[in-house]
Amino acid sequence: MCDVCSIKEIDWKFKHGENKARLKKAFLYRFIAGFMVELELCSLCDRELFYNGEIKFLSDYEELEGKINKNKKKYLKPKIQAR
């Protein structure tokens, strides 16, 4: 289940069929300092994140923040230092 579609409460099966293998990993880098947020998104939400950018995306789906905060172990990954 796509992390954002589950917030939208849309009929996910209706929109995507039974194929659950189409989820892609997507990352948010500005959510919390020192961590990145790993989300599983369907191709539609993934595209939305790509075009709108992270800040707009988070403000469009305010519930996502609560969802991430409730399950930090699942969503937060330590940022890998690029140096």
Ligand SMILES: [Zn+2]
């Ligand atoms: Zn989605």
